[in-house]
Amino acid sequence: MAPADEKLHKVLARAGLGSRREMERWIQSGRVIVNGRPAILGDRVDRWASISVDGKLVEGQSDPRTRVILYHKPPGEITSRKDPDGRRTVFDRLPALDKGRWVAVGRLDYNTSGLLLFTTDGELANGLMHPSANIEREYLVRVRGEVTGETLRALCEGVKLEDGMARFTDVQPGPRKGSNQWYYVVIMEGRTREVRRLWESQDCEVSRLKRTRYGTIFIPPKVRKGQWLELEKREIGDLYRSAGLSAKPIAVMSRQDRERMERQFKKRG
Numbered sequence: 001m002a003p004a005d006e007k008l009h010k011v012l013a014r015a016g017l018g019s020r021r022e023m024e025r026w027i028q029s030g031r032v033i034v035n036g037r038p039a040i041l042g043d044r045v046d047r048w049a050s051i052s053v054d055g056k057l058v059e060g061q062s063d064p065r066t067r068v069i070l071y072h073k074p075p076g077e078i079t080s081r082k083d084p085d086g087r088r089t090v091f092d093r094l095p096a097l098d099k100g101r102w103v104a105v106g107r108l109d110y111n112t113s114g115l116l117l118f119t120t121d122g123e124l125a126n127g128l129m130h131p132s133a134n135i136e137r138e139y140l141v142r143v144r145g146e147v148t149g150e151t152l153r154a155l156c157e158g159v160k161l162e163d164g165m166a167r168f169t170d171v172q173p174g175p176r177k178g179s180n181q182w183y184y185v186v187i188m189e190g191r192t193r194e195v196r197r198l199w200e201s202q203d204c205e206v207s208r209l210k211r212t213r214y215g216t217i218f219i220p221p222k223v224r225k226g227q228w229l230e231l232e233k234r235e236i237g238d239l240y241r242s243a244g245l246s247a248k249p250i251a252v253m254s255r256q257d258r259e260r261m262e263r264q265f266k267k268r269g
Contacts, residue, residue: 006045006046008023008027008034009023012026012058013126014120014122016122016125017053017122026053027043031054032051032053065120065250066119066120066121067230068236069118069119069228069229069230070115070229071118072114072223072224072225072226073090073112073225075110076088076110077089079107079116087110090104090108093226094228097120102119102120104125105117105118105125106129106214114139114140114210115219116211124245127240133243136169136187138186138212138213138214139187139195139212140210141206142206142207142208143205143207144206144207145203145205146204147202151202151204156168159202161201166189168185169187169188170186172185195209215238216238216239217238
């Protein structure tokens with residue numbers, strides 16, 4: 001067996017299709033075909049293998065070395081690869097990959113700005129999004145409406161939403177600009193519009209929402225809206241630990257990508 005061969009469920013997980021355990025279930029249920037035959041648990045594949053799931057060919061296998069980039073999403077972009085309405089997507093400005101694809105770590109609403117992480121390791125993305133990882137997401141929120149001490153206590157103690165109980169684990173006053181009220185809030189989940197719905201439950205409206213932190217990763221001031229930055233090995237290692245995963249080989253940004261990033265910063269500066 002060639003040393004480059006890998007277990008099939010690991011390859012599928014890294015491609016961003018789900019966790020390793022979930023990929024094992026897919027293989028057992030007959031959803032995965034390798035080189036024209038149904039896959040079985042324990043199969044190993046090389047980089048030339050033809051793999052399909054539910055009849056759809058899996059995109060080229062990713063580089064086993066992990067890359068992670070931080071993207072500062074502006075409002076007006078969707079967190080999908082394609083949009084039938086022709087709107088810009090967050091993938092439009094990401095650097096091209098020689099093999100594999102970028103997998104988004106969670107989502108941000110169309111009108112929400114801020115930090116989005118992308119990685120070439122789908123298993124890492126799944127681990128960072130899984131509720132068991134207990135990873136903090138911090139947002140800067142501009143709120144309209146009366147906010148009292150009782151309001152903040154309710155938001156931290158827990159509010160029943162249509163999909164269950166939800167709460168902020170922390171709320172801190174943010175910068176005050178005129179009559180606008182700003183707050184930093186922290187949640188441990190990634191449910192749809194959770195931050196907005198929590199405030200709406202208290203008869204308050206979120207007029208601006210920006211994610212400033214995901215786990216240990218913050219948006220650096222130099223990364224403006226629409227720009228991306230490749231994370232360093234130490235930061236990626238921290239993400240693996242946060243996800244409860246063993247770190248994998250980490251790719252170093254190519255000189256071409258780094259020069260492209262620097263040109264982008266200068267152009268937008």
